[in-house]
Amino acid sequence: MELASLTIHELHALLVRREITARQLTESVLARIAAVEGRVQAYITLDREGALAQAEAADQRLAAGETNPLCGIPLAIKDVLCTKGLRTTCGSKILENFLPPYDAAVIEKFKAAGAVLVGKASMDEFAMGSSNENCAYTVPRNPWRLDAICGGSSGGSAAAVAADECIAALGSDTGGSIRQPASHCGVVGIKPTYGRVSRYGLLAYASSLDQVGPLTKDVRDAAIMLQAISGHDQRDSTSINAPVPDYTAALVEGVAGMKIGIPKEYFGAGLDPEVEAAVRNAIRQLEAAGAEAVEVSLPHTEYGVAAYYIIAPAEASSNLARYDGVRFGYRDLAADTLHDMFCQSRSQGFGPEVKRRIIIGTYALSSGYYDAYYKKASQVRTLIVEDFTKALAQCDALLSPVAPTPAWRLGEKASDPLAMYLSDALTIPTNLAGLPGISVPCGLSTAGLPIGVQLQAAPFAEEKLLRLAFNLEQRLDLVGKKPALA
Ligand code: GLN
16 A cells, blocks of 8 residues: 555554654655656646655654644645745746745644645636636646546645645635535545634635635545644634634544435536435435434525625735736736836736636726625625525535536636536535535546535534534545546
8 A cells, every 4th residue: 555545644643653754655645746747737836855854854753752643744735825935826827936935824834733745736826717727837637537627726636635646735715616626536625614714825816705724535634634724813814713623523423313404406407417316325324324304495596606706706806906016926027117017917927717807806896886796796695694594503514516517528618617607506605604614525427537515514513514524434435445547
């Protein structure tokens, strides 16, 4: 068994018993990257030397008795998170040579834990996309079928975990960008409650929706990673000052007596029959484990995509104003005037999808249109929050598909933004309401592509998600099934 194919908790046991070293483990991951990265293309930047140096430092700590579960564990980081002195591109040409002067809060936590940071994973430019095809550098392939998309925008993180090019990864989720690629690549992905994890050092896309979270090989690893990154941070004004529960302790409990709500609107037209069958099987498994399934309604679900594609671009148009060629990032050196320098730097630095969103967002916020678009979308958002509040008063968690279909072929939706946007219909409402959500593998399509099931819960009820997901995982026995990379 290659070390790179194991989970955090399996490797931690080997590391603390000194049966393996962090250096051996990191070398195993780097060897795996050397063998498969040409096919998968999960990374934008690799830091081999840095990783080996961090592994040696971890070995010294482990030898001195360190028991942190992430000490010596090789991780991939979505390139949206600032890493001090290590290139952070956000998938964009405009940040091609950006070396952050500081670490994101979650990176500080990983470094303090003794984790090994292998590299920066590919992503859609500024996290805008659902297929990872909007990247100025690499377009990762789905390890289960190399002609399929791996999902987005944290596609590189999901592909790296699925292909054993790291042990676990971090992504960010604004409208589904952790859960959807996790579902398409057959890994676990959790979007924490808005405010659970610090966004300090996360390059902002839509600040009222963005949240950082893990992608892992199993649910126990997701609990370990969530534990490591959660907690209050004064540098993020939306970070919540509330105690962080023991997430791995939540796994030991069964699900007997838990109520799972099945939102009927999530099983409507456009749902692939194989996805539906796999998700309905997941419901039966949880029922067999003692949970009770009840039908619930989230009546405003169908307006989620429309509201999101006003709110997210509106916030993006404001957040991305800082990329002006002056303080950091790409600058067109040929421009004659200051005005030309702004225009040319942005025209050349941003890709087409980012420009589309800046234009939509600027329009939606402009005087005369603000009430019709941004204000209306915010009102719809409130209705969606109320839907969830009512539904979650009747159950512990909501169970549904993550995405309406398995991964599609590379290029299939690349020239049809609306088709791409609609693929997010079942993940977007979670972000609009600030809820936690998890994607857990629940099957494989006949084409050999993974299918995930989504669980959503009330704010700060991550423990319920992990408990249900863990019990489901135990019954489905999909962990350790590896993609063929063909
Ligand atoms: N696919 C959605 C978008 O393009 C969500 C992206 C995300 O969660 N970062 O905006």
